[in-house]
Amino acid sequence: MSRDNLAFVRSHMLPEAPPPVAETGAVKWLRENLFSSVGNTLLTLVSAYVVVRILFGVAPWFFNGIWDSPSLSACREMLDGRTGACFAVLTERWNQLLFGFKYPPDLYWRPTLAFVLLFVAAAPVLFMKYLPRQMLIFTGLYPFIAFWLIWGGSIMVPIFALLGVLLGAFVYWRTLTISAGVAVLAGIVAALVFWWASRLVTAPLGDVLALQPVVSRDLGGFMVNMLLGVVCVSLSLPFGIMLALGRQSRMPIIKWICVVFIEFIRGVPLITLLFVANVVLAYFLPPGTTFDLILRVIIMITMFSSAYIAEVIRGGLAALPRGQYEAADSLGLDYAQSMQLIILPQALKISIPGIVNVAVGLFKDTTLVSIISMFDIVGMIRGPILASTEWNGVYWELFGFACLLFFIVCYGISQYSQWLERELRTDHR
Structure with missing residues (x-):
């Protein structure tokens, strides 16, 4: 047999070769996500063109911005015809945007401390698996500590x-x-x-x-939005659960009370309820009775959001198969035990996206209180700041700052909900 007919057998392994450039790193991501087809390539190029035009149009407004100016007229003189923002209104009025114009400046540390302690109190509830349960003691004490810090007395x-x-x-x-x-x-x-x-x-x-007492009418700025958002979301979740369970109750009186409440509240605009809290509710109180406006607003917003959360949770309860209820009955559990241990944990897990959607919408709807003369951040912008002669005419900078604050909070809520969904996932996909 000639040498040419012998098969070649390799006696050693070849060294590992790096993957192709098109199958790794940024090139792979770009090819799969932006240039995977002719249509996606065209959409990517058009989108890139639009983004570049927007950036080139907005960049001078940011980079030429003025941060130190006593008034809008002085700011325009500094710009001297150039395109630029007057961010000086933020440096001049940041305290009013955050705390209102009546809250004593030497007491800003109190709501700031209450805000910081909020994260400490919420941590054991939001990340229960990773923190000791003893921290829940502080969570229970926090509402009373925050009340004392913000209102004093x-x-x-x-x-x-x-x-x-x-x-x-x-x-x-x-x-x-x-x-x-x-x-x-x-x-x-x-x-x-x-x-x-x-x-x-x-x-x-x-x-x-x-502590030095502060009346509710002196609260203002973004502090009011955070206060209403945190309190109303915290209260509306348990009330929403009770309404959802009550609507599915077999007792006709409880069921129809919950049905009428939910359908009535969902059929009425929130701004109408706020006007009721501000004006009409006082007529039903005894003469000379004082009912704090913030408390009235908290009650109305909580009622409004509870009705929506109740429907979200009812959808989660309806999504559970009948076998889960039968399994609870077969274990000999009563109604309260089956709801606490089997039904509600699964229903709430299903309802997380809907609950977060209601919470985000509720937090943004707190700006409606400016309609009833409560000086939240939008009320401060539309009222004392724009009404002043120094800053009359500044809009984009103020409302952009308000949008940034709301975006940070709402985006944080959204990211936590997605993380929680991944933590509770049981299908291991």
Whole structure:
């Protein structure tokens, strides 16, 4: 046999070769996402052209911006005909945009501290798997601490408010064996009686660790939007769960009360409810009764968002197969146990995107309070700032700053919801 007919057998392995340039790194990403076909290539080129034109048009407005100027006229003189923003209004009025124009400047540290402590209080709830459960104690105390920091006054007021909540919870658990409805009613009555009686005790102790009091009408700026957003979202979630369960109840009275409430609230614009909170609600109170406007607004916004969250959660409950309810019955669980351990965890997991959508919309809708003369960040821009002779005519800079603040908060909520969905995923895809 000649040498030419012998097969070649390699005696050693070839060294690893790098992957093709088109199959790795940025080139692969561009090819798969932007230039995967003729149509995508054309769309990419057109989009790139539009983005470049926008950047070239907006860039001079940013880079030529003036950050130090006493007024709009002085800012225009500094620009001398060039295109540029007058960001000096932000450096001059940042405190009013964030805290309002009546909140004492030497007390800015109090709402700032309350804002920082909000993340500490929310962390064990949002990241329960990664933080010790003992931190939930601070989460329960935070609402009373934040109230004391923002509104001031004696520390005995939040302390007795906390004691009333604890007493109501204790009465609820002690009477739960009788009936769930009786337990809830007994807990509420016990807390209300304790709070009414505590007024006789807090008056003589009014100077105990007292901070300078600040009335609600002095709150303003983005602080009002954050306050309404955090409080109303926190309250509307449990109320929405109760409304969703009540609408599916087999007891006709409870079911129809929940149905009428949900359908009525969802059929009425939020701005109408805010006008009711501002004007009409006072006619139903006894003469001489003072009902804080912020509290009235919190009640109305919470009612509004609770109705929407109830429908979102009802959709999650309807998405569960009937076998889940039958499995709970086969384990011998009563209604409360089956809802707590089997049904609600799955329904809430399904409802996360809808709940987050309602929460984001609710936070943005807090700007509607400017219609009823509450000086949130939009009310501050449309009122005292634009009404001043120094800054009359500045629009893009102020509303752009407000958009940036709302975007940061809403984007953070959206990213957390996506992270939570990935954490709760059980299909391992």
